[in-house]
Amino acid sequence: MLELVKRTDAIKRDTGSEKLAELSLRWILSHPEVSTTIPGMRKVDYVKSNTEASEKGKLEDELMKELKNHAWERNFYAPGSVDPEMEDQGYIEI
Numbered sequence: 001m002l003e004l005v006k007r008t009d010a011i012k013r014d015t016g017s018e019k020l021a022e023l024s025l026r027w028i029l030s031h032p033e034v035s036t037t038i039p040g041m042r043k044v045d046y047v048k049s050n051t052e053a054s055e056k057g058k059l060e061d062e063l064m065k066e067l068k069n070h071a072w073e074r075n076f077y078a079p080g081s082v083d084p085e086m087e088d089q090g091y092i093e094i
Contacts, residue, residue, distance in 0.1 A: 011070050015063060022053040027067060030058040 008020065017023045021039075028037050037054075041047045059067070 007070065007072060011067070014066055014070070019049075019053075022049065022056075023059075025050060025053040026056060026059050027064070029054060030064055 011020065011023075012018060015023060025037055025039060028034055039046075039050050041050065
């Protein structure tokens with residue numbers, strides 16, 4: 001849990017964003033393979049904020065590059081192995 005908090009704090013610091021839910025939705029929508037998301041909507045305020053995030057559009061290229069530095073591959077493969085696609089795209093931590 002402590003690792004997650006440290007990583008989240010680093011993203012907030014490096015992006016200047018306290019709205020990680022918005023940042024997350026916009027990050028997902030910034031990939032050309034994705035046309036929509038289906039986030040949770042338990043409250044009307046959530047629906048409004050999710051819609052506003054979507055309407056803001058894709059993240060800037062520079063921010064996308066910065067966020068790539070925060071990739072955290074949580075390896076579900078055998079010890080010592082990695083997801084080859086993530087490795088090819090530069091998301092593996094060294």
